[in-house]
Amino acid sequence: MASSVLTVPESRTMVLNMGPQHPSTHGVLRVILELDGEIVLKAEPVIGYLHTGIEKNFEKLTYSQCIPLTDRMDYLANLSNNLGFCLAVEKLADIEVPKRAQYIRVLLTEFSRIASHLVWLGTHAIDLGAMSVFLYCFREREEMLKILEAISGQRMMTSYFRIGGLALEPPPGYLEWISKFLDTFAGHLAEYEDLLTENPIWKLRTQGVGVLKLEDGIAMAVSGPSLRGSGSDYDLRKYFPYSSYEEFDFKVATQTAGDVYARYQVRLEEMRQSAKICRQAIDRIPSQGPFRAEVRGLVPPSREEMKTSIEGLIYHFKIWTEGITPPPGEVYQAIESPRGEIGFYVCSDGSNRPYRVKVRAPSFVNLQALPRLVIGKLIADVVASIGTIDIVLGEVDR
Amino acid sequence: MESQQQDSPLAVRKLKERDPQGITEVISFRGETTVVLPRNRLIAACEFLKSDAELDFAFLSDITPVDRFPVEPRFEVNYHLVSLSRRERLRLKVKVTSKDPTVPTVTNVWPTANWHEREAWDLMGVQFEGHPNLTRILMPDDWEGHPHRKDYPVEGYR
Numbered sequence: 001m002a003s004s005v006l007t008v009p010e011s012r013t014m015v016l017n018m019g020p021q022h023p024s025t026h027g028v029l030r031v032i033l034e035l036d037g038e039i040v041l042k043a044e045p046v047i048g049y050l051h052t053g054i055e056k057n058f059e060k061l062t063y064s065q066c067i068p069l070t071d072r073m074d075y076l077a078n079l080s081n082n083l084g085f086c087l088a089v090e091k092l093a094d095i096e097v098p099k100r101a102q103y104i105r106v107l108l109t110e111f112s113r114i115a116s117h118l119v120w121l122g123t124h125a126i127d128l129g130a131m132s133v134f135l136y137c138f139r140e141r142e143e144m145l146k147i148l149e150a151i152s153g154q155r156m157m158t159s160y161f162r163i164g165g166l167a168l169e170p171p172p173g174y175l176e177w178i179s180k181f182l183d184t185f186a187g188h189l190a191e192y193e194d195l196l197t198e199n200p201i202w203k204l205r206t207q208g209v210g211v212l213k214l215e216d217g218i219a220m221a222v223s224g225p226s227l228r229g230s231g232s233d234y235d236l237r238k239y240f241p242y243s244s245y246e247e248f249d250f251k252v253a254t255q256t257a258g259d260v261y262a263r264y265q266v267r268l269e270e271m272r273q274s275a276k277i278c279r280q281a282i283d284r285i286p287s288q289g290p291f292r293a294e295v296r297g298l299v300p301p302s303r304e305e306m307k308t309s310i311e312g313l314i315y316h317f318k319i320w321t322e323g324i325t326p327p328p329g330e331v332y333q334a335i336e337s338p339r340g341e342i343g344f345y346v347c348s349d350g351s352n353r354p355y356r357v358k359v360r361a362p363s364f365v366n367l368q369a370l371p372r373l374v375i376g377k378l379i380a381d382v383v384a385s386i387g388t389i390d391i392v393l394g395e396v397d398r
Numbered sequence: 399m400e401s402q403q404q405d406s407p408l409a410v411r412k413l414k415e416r417d418p419q420g421i422t423e424v425i426s427f428r429g430e431t432t433v434v435l436p437r438n439r440l441i442a443a444c445e446f447l448k449s450d451a452e453l454d455f456a457f458l459s460d461i462t463p464v465d466r467f468p469v470e471p472r473f474e475v476n477y478h479l480v481s482l483s484r485r486e487r488l489r490l491k492v493k494v495t496s497k498d499p500t501v502p503t504v505t506n507v508w509p510t511a512n513w514h515e516r517e518a519w520d521l522m523g524v525q526f527e528g529h530p531n532l533t534r535i536l537m538p539d540d541w542e543g544h545p546h547r548k549d550y551p552v553e554g555y556r
Contacts, residue, residue: 048536053552055521056545060552091428218456218482221510232482234457239485329427332478332489334459343478345462360460360478368513397536 013041016379020049024127024383027393031370031382038378043371047364050397058357062323063089064163066354071157073359074395077116079109080337082161085357087242088333088344089163093298093326100289101165102244107281108151108160109243110274111178114185115144116338117267117274121192124264124387128205133195140188147177163324164299165292175282182275189271196264206261210373210385213258220369224340224362225270226389229263231256236336243335247284248277260388267390298324323352332360339363339390359398363391407431409453409481409488416446425491432476432489437501440492444507447479447488455479455488458504461514463522467548472496473524477504494524503529521546 019030028049034042054073058066070081083105090097097105122137145155151170152160160167196202212222214230227234235252237245253269255262293299300319305312328350334343340362349355366389373385410424410433420443423434435443447455459478466472471493479488492501503526504511515526516535523544526532534541543550 048534048538051536053545056552094428219509221458221508234482239482240487330432330464330476331428331430332460332487341459343459345460345476345478347464356462356464358460358462364513365510368510 012036018382020046025386026123026391029367029386029391029393029396031386033374033379033382035379038380040374040377040379040382043374043382045367045370047367047393047396050393052398054398055357055359058354060353062352063326063354064319064323066357067162068157068159070359071159072394073361073398074337074339074342074363074392075156076119076392077112077338078156078158079105079112079160080116080335080342082159083109083243084333084335084337084342084344085346086161086163087335088331088346089326091331091333092329092346092348093163093324095164095293095295095298097165097243097293098290099244100286101291101293103281103285104166104170104291105161105243106245106248107178107278107285108148110277110281111144112148113274113338114271114278115141115148117271118144120267120338120387120390121264124384124390125196125202127383127387128202130196130199130202133192136188136191136195140185143181147174147181150174150177162292164295165290169291175285178278179282182278185275186272189268193268197268203261205381205384206259206264206388207257208259208261209377209381210260210388211258212369212373216369216372217258220365220372222340222366222369222389224336224338224366224390225253225263225266226340226366226369228252228254229266230258236334236341240334242333248280250277250280260384263388298326325350325352334360337362339392339395340366342395359395361395361398363389363393363395364398367391367396407486407488408484409433409447409455409486412450412453413443413446417442430487430489432491434491434493437492437494440490441502441504441507443490444477444504447490448507452484453481454483455481456508457482458508458510458514459487461504461511461518463518463524463546465522465546465548467496470495473499473522475501475518475524499523500525500527502527505529520544523547 014035016033019025020028030046032044054069070085071078074081118137118141122134125133149155151174152158212230217227217230233252233254250273253266255265301312301315306316326348328348330347332345334341342362343360345358346354347356374382420439425432457480459480462476464474473494475492477490515529518524519532520534520537
């Protein structure tokens with residue numbers, strides 16, 4: 001947090017404090033705006049109101065105890081956070097995850113990407129005055145949360161991905177349930193599009209608003225749909241594939257206009273592509289097979305082995321009490337979250353707790369570019385610009 | 399080791415060619431390359447990595463400080479770079495002592511470094527020389543100390 005960032009304004013300008021309690025800042029974001037009439041002269045995001053020291057807490061926990069904390073950063077796309085952290089630790093400890101678990105991970109992260117984009121679409125539309133889209137989006141998201149609850153036991157804080165694979169065997173019939181949802185989802189997407197895409201009010205509020213130039217985006221290291229709306233195709237699923245993404249056939253959605261409308265189109269197309277990836281994953285996931293790697297001393301043994309062999313029991317106890325001890329070293333593993341590049345820097349000193357974890361939160365980095373979207377524009381467009389970069393304050397402040 | 403030498407990424411080879419004394423160490427771990435640099439060569443190396451048309455490290459993902467307390471040099475500052483055209487990552491590492499935890503700012507090379515450096519200063523107490531606005535970003539303005547340092551208790555001071 002930084003106070004008195006803005007110098008004393010000249011007599012004709014006005015300083016307006018937006019947030020931290022403001023419904024369209026999506027949490028506790030505060031933006032100090034200096035205005036000349038309705039034109040924004042300066043904008044300074046002030047963050048830190050939700051700082052909970054998650055990175056510091058990691059240092060006190062064993063590796064598997066860290067996973068529930070990752071849920072609480074980006075609470076709309078928990079599975080992406082779980083995946084990023086697990087992949088980082090797996091890279092550090094050199095664990096190979098079975099294909100079946102990799103495909104289920106892909107299926108569920110893409111599934112939760114759709115859920116996250118639905119929250120974005122609903123809240124973004126309500127910010128700009130389109131009330132009904134919000135209700136439709138949350139209707140579908142509710143169904144998705146039910147499916148996630150059936151699979152992981154939790155609606156939102158799933159913690160379903162674990163080091164070496166998954167927490168549990170998914171319940172019978174989950175693939176049919178997801179596939180039934182996907183059957184109706186294309187129709188729902190068309191519904192949202194009917195309400196917004198050609199809607200003249202929506203277009204007036206979004207086209208030419210909050211333009212991010214490609215060179216600005218790269219200079220500010222903006223990632224995810226916010227950058228792809230400006231013409232880049234930087235998508236970590238294609239650039240640095242992880243968890244078998246290279247085996248899936250999908251397109252990276254891009255637009256070149258760089259405005260709020262372009263990012264809207266990118267995210268809608270991403271939902272379509274995610275649904276396509278989900279379908280491919282459903283076809284690939286074998287019905288039988290291990291859902292966790294079998295690595296002695298690093299991944300907990302199966303329930304059956306723990307109950308029937310003395311060695312399994314010993315490793316079970318060792319892993320759940322002492323934790324695992326990856327070799328000393330440092331890794332950086334980044335994945336494509338719904339908001340952009342989420343990176344986990346995990347540094348080990350050879351003990352059972354991470355020596356240091358640093359999260360490269362996409363919302364934190366994308367938010368830094370906000371002044372470039374709003375300066376010189378109308379104050380009414382600030383709300384559209386905050387909505388379009390799709391921040392989650394839990395992740396910004398960590 | 400020899401095969402590693404041959405496979406060393408183009409960026410490392412070019413950095414060595416440009417300034418053989420400018421690299422302290424090259425670490426290769428789990429397919430990731432880390433180049434350790436002395437503090438006074440950092441800016442030149444960053445500018446070179448970004449402006450070299452072939453390497454094109456235009457994207458700075460993150461800046462990560464690590465506290466090695468009580469080992470000296472105590473602080474490490476990691477720069478995670480991405481080359482979008484080569485689809486390659488590179489990590490630069492600078493080590494500084496607790497007596498003088500100062501690193502030159504890279505905000506002039508990558509403007510995105512602004513908030514990362516503020517965070518690093520706020521939470522770890524690493525100074526960035528030449529930073530336009532090195533103030534606290536996550537902690538309250540009147541906070542004392544730097545919570546991510548290893549000698550700062552997780553529970554805080556009571």
